[in-house]
Amino acid sequence: MTTHAHDHPGHAAHVHVVPPPVLLAVWGALMILTVITVAATWVDLGAMNLVVALAIATLKAALVLLYFMHMRYDRPFHAIIFVASLAFVALFVIISLLDTAAYRPEMIPDYAPAMKGR
Amino acid sequence: MNLASSHGEAHDPHLAHHFPDAPTQFEAGKLGMWIFLATEILLFGGLFCAYAVYRANHPEIFMYAHQFLDKVLGGVNTAVLIISSLTMAWAVRAAQLGHQRALVRLLSATIALGFVFLGIKYVEYEHKWKEGLLPGTRYTPTAGESVSATAPAAPDPAPAAVPAGEASSIAHAARGPAGLAGEPADSQSPAAPAVPRNVQIFFGIYFTMTGLHGLHVIAGMITLMWILRRAVQGEFGPRYFTPVDLAGLYWHLVDLIWIYLFPLLYLIH
Numbered sequence: 001m002t003t004h005a006h007d008h009p010g011h012a013a014h015v016h017v018v019p020p021p022v023l024l025a026v027w028g029a030l031m032i033l034t035v036i037t038v039a040a041t042w043v044d045l046g047a048m049n050l051v052v053a054l055a056i057a058t059l060k061a062a063l064v065l066l067y068f069m070h071m072r073y074d075r076p077f078h079a080i081i082f083v084a085s086l087a088f089v090a091l092f093v094i095i096s097l098l099d100t101a102a103y104r105p106e107m108i109p110d111y112a113p114a115m116k117g118r
Numbered sequence: 119m120n121l122a123s124s125h126g127e128a129h130d131p132h133l134a135h136h137f138p139d140a141p142t143q144f145e146a147g148k149l150g151m152w153i154f155l156a157t158e159i160l161l162f163g164g165l166f167c168a169y170a171v172y173r174a175n176h177p178e179i180f181m182y183a184h185q186f187l188d189k190v191l192g193g194v195n196t197a198v199l200i201i202s203s204l205t206m207a208w209a210v211r212a213a214q215l216g217h218q219r220a221l222v223r224l225l226s227a228t229i230a231l232g233f234v235f236l237g238i239k240y241v242e243y244e245h246k247w248k249e250g251l252l253p254g255t256r257y258t259p260t261a262g263e264s265v266s267a268t269a270p271a272a273p274d275p276a277p278a279a280v281p282a283g284e285a286s287s288i289a290h291a292a293r294g295p296a297g298l299a300g301e302p303a304d305s306q307s308p309a310a311p312a313v314p315r316n317v318q319i320f321f322g323i324y325f326t327m328t329g330l331h332g333l334h335v336i337a338g339m340i341t342l343m344w345i346l347r348r349a350v351q352g353e354f355g356p357r358y359f360t361p362v363d364l365a366g367l368y369w370h371l372v373d374l375i376w377i378y379l380f381p382l383l384y385l386i387h
Binding site for chain 1: 145148149152153155156157159160162163164166167170171174175189193196197200201203204206207208210211214215366367370371373374377378380381382385386387
């Protein structure tokens with residue numbers, strides 16, 4: 001809301017100009033998180049490695065969405081649309097995983113050797 | 119309000135007739151773009167689902183095959199896309215403020231970074247092609263000589279019996295899931311775990327996901343070139359920057375998807 005006469009608050013269009021320090025801070029955070037996600041693979045956390053990687057990726061995605069894509073300053077309805085699509089993808093993936101876990105692939109000789117003993 | 123009235127008498131060339139005023143048009147455009155981005159998430163969601171199901175059933179294939187991906191090139195490409203996201207977000211700011219020269223420069227930088235990304239992707243794809251690390255029946259790994267030191271060499275067991283080192287891995291890989299129980303005897307041999315079977319499906323997932331993402335990068339670059347051309351002509355400013363804003367949203371989404379692809383494909387632990 002720094003500049004021109006026509007985009008003052010209360011105007012119908014939600015126009016927000018992101019200041020350079022915010023842009024640079026978000027960019028710096030994204031770069032640091034990228035280094036962290038690479039470094040995290042050097043540490044053996046077992047199954048937690050995947051969780052950590054996805055958590056960092058989600059944090060990065062949130063930064064891009066909130067600041068670079070203006071979601072923080074935007075109409076909430078746009079965020080609802082986007083988050084709803086993520087929710088449906090999550091539903092899709094989770095139910096598919098539940099389905100595939102309901103079978104016993106180890107019954108097929110040598111098909112999924114790592115599944116044995118689960 | 120004052121914007122609407124000022125546009126009333128002097129007919130804004132960017133205002134379509136079916137919109138009462140510019141803010142309404144801007145909001146409609148943004149809403150449409152976010153709905154489109156949601157469909158893009160659903161499109162990639164199918165691929166992420168395939169990835170999740172296959173990885174859940176075959177973790178050993180992902181542990182093995184991801185070693186053939188170049189972490190350094192993947193990491194550099196991640197940085198390239200993040201920098202391009204910064205230049206894109208700054209370009210939107212420049213358009214909003216009417217900084218004409220900055221807008222042109224930042225859009226050019228974003229497009230150039232897109233070329234850098236595609237160039238690095240080309241180098242990666244070319245390596246995979248030369249090493250035979252391709253999907254389906256094209257999977258003919260020449261493991262050993264050309265593959266980097268991090269990748270395990272061709273399977274050691276019984277090198278004398280088989281004429282060439284590649285023969286064993288091809289035979290294992292080309293066979294489909296042994297659901298028909300035709301020849302369980304030799305496939306269950308203890309030598310098998312060295313190189314898991316059906317590695318080619320990892321490369322099918324890899325090429326489909328990164329390939330579709332690459333097509334999105336190309337589409338984003340074409341869009342940005344069109345936006346750049348209009349920016350050079352001085353079309354954008356504080357009163358009208360919708361196309362820059364919407365193209366930026368698309369570009370950021372492409373970055374967003376890569377943010378997930380990089381750890382899921384390159385950084386498997």
